[in-house]
Amino acid sequence: MYAYSMNFRILRDPGSEGGGGAAPGGAAGAQGGTGAAAGGQGAGQAAGQGSAAPEYLSKADFESFRNELTSHLSRLSRPEPSEGRSSGGDKGKQGDPKFPELADFDFKKPGEIQRYEDAKADYYEWRREQKSAERDREKSEKEAPQRAAREHAGRLKEYRKENPDFDADMSKAGGIHVLNEVQTAIYSSKNSPAIVHYLAKNKSEAQELNFIAESEGMDAVRERLGEIAATIRAEKQLAEANAKAAKDRPPRQSMRGPVADSKNNPSKEERYRRYQDA
Numbered sequence: 001m002y003a004y005s006m007n008f009r010i011l012r013d014p015g016s017e018g019g020g021g022a023a024p025g026g027a028a029g030a031q032g033g034t035g036a037a038a039g040g041q042g043a044g045q046a047a048g049q050g051s052a053a054p055e056y057l058s059k060a061d062f063e064s065f066r067n068e069l070t071s072h073l074s075r076l077s078r079p080e081p082s083e084g085r086s087s088g089g090d091k092g093k094q095g096d097p098k099f100p101e102l103a104d105f106d107f108k109k110p111g112e113i114q115r116y117e118d119a120k121a122d123y124y125e126w127r128r129e130q131k132s133a134e135r136d137r138e139k140s141e142k143e144a145p146q147r148a149a150r151e152h153a154g155r156l157k158e159y160r161k162e163n164p165d166f167d168a169d170m171s172k173a174g175g176i177h178v179l180n181e182v183q184t185a186i187y188s189s190k191n192s193p194a195i196v197h198y199l200a201k202n203k204s205e206a207q208e209l210n211f212i213a214e215s216e217g218m219d220a221v222r223e224r225l226g227e228i229a230a231t232i233r234a235e236k237q238l239a240e241a242n243a244k245a246a247k248d249r250p251p252r253q254s255m256r257g258p259v260a261d262s263k264n265n266p267s268k269e270e271r272y273r274r275y276q277d278a
Contacts, residue, residue: 097126145180148187159193166197173200182209185221191229198232 100119105112160166176199178186186195199206205228213221266274 097123099123144188145184148184152187152192155190156193156196159197163193163197166193169197169200173203176200176203176206177210178206179210179213181218182213182221185218185225189225189229191232194232195225195228198228 100116100123102116105116107113107116176196178199186192186199189195199209209221209224212224
């Protein structure tokens with residue numbers, strides 16, 4: 001007889017392993033409906049206890065049930081999988097540690113239990129590190145808009161000094177309407193003041209950024225901001241080159257011939273004085 005802690009009993013069939021024949025006799029008495037019909041010792045005991053004699057399982061059924069129960073207890077011993085992660089035998093990211101499987105350990109060998117406990121401890125330590133990193137990421141994402149706005153304000157002070165028309169252009173634009181995520185992406189760029197100035201003078205670009213954010217995602221928005229920054233640099237380089245060329249350009253000259261002036265057409269007195277000096 002094998003006893004389990006789940007409030008039920010499983011009895012093997014003694015006859016399946018070559019045991020004595022008393023137990024089957026008792027079972028027959030229980031199935032016959034009266035204790036006198038069986039006449040055996042097993043039937044007499046069943047009648048005396050006032051309950052039916054136990055039914056016996058075959059060895060094959062018992063082994064099948066034991067394997068199923070072992071598998072069930074193994075699943076209960078695993079930790080509950082957390083959101084976004086897999087545990088136990090479930091599939092997870094390649095290279096991620098997994099909760100140790102009971103089937104991977106031979107507990108008959110010395111030290112195997114300790115190896116199993118160490119494997120569990122390593123797994124739980126890894127899970128704590130993952131949760132801590134996840135909390136740090138969530139905190140960083142939550143603080144990203146405020147941090148980006150502070151950094152943008154610092155860059156804007158220097159940009160105003162080099163671009164005195166910034167405030168006038170912003171006032172003329174009357175505000176730029178972009179999504180919060182787009183604004184954070186703009187402020188996170190090292191060229192944020194120039195991009196804001198550009199959007200103030202090209203308001204259709206702001207609407208395009210909103211459309212890209214909703215249709216393609218923020219990675220596409222950041223890619224488009226990089227293109228805008230490249231356009232701003234190209235326009236600045238062209239303006240500087242034109243200014244330098246205008247500065248170095250020689251003054252315009254008339255092609256209509258010599259200009260009459262007092263030096264080229266001296267008066268009679270001037271010609272006489274030059275003659276006397278010579």
